[in-house]
Amino acid sequence: MFDGPSPDDHASRLKALEDRIKAAKGDEARHHSEEHYSQAQVAWRMVIELVAGLGIGFGIGYGLDFLFGTLPIFLVLFIFLGFAAGVKTMMRTAQEVQKRQLAEPDSKNEDD
Secondary structure, eight states: OOOOSOHHHHHHHHHHHHHHHHHHHHHHHHHHHHHHHHHHHHHHHHHHHHHHHHHHHHHHHHHHHHHHTOHHHHHHHHHHHHHHHHHHHHHHHHHHHHHHHHHHHHHHHHHO
């Protein structure tokens, strides 16, 4: 009786197919998609940093106004301070990205 191909045969055929697909795609396709994904991560990180700065400033300002009974004064002040802190953090992130991008071509030239 013939029961069909063995499980080992399926595994070896699947491995061979995966190797052929990997060879056909090459490293370039994977590198390009990882680079794009990394840029999207950095963009979201910067947006979150700005919103977090605004949110923390709003929370502190509202809390102080609630305690002292001076509703708009500290709220407005700390929203502006939170915005400034968020922008400063975004600029620091942008500098990190710029340093990383400037360092990449040097490492690529060393590999060649």
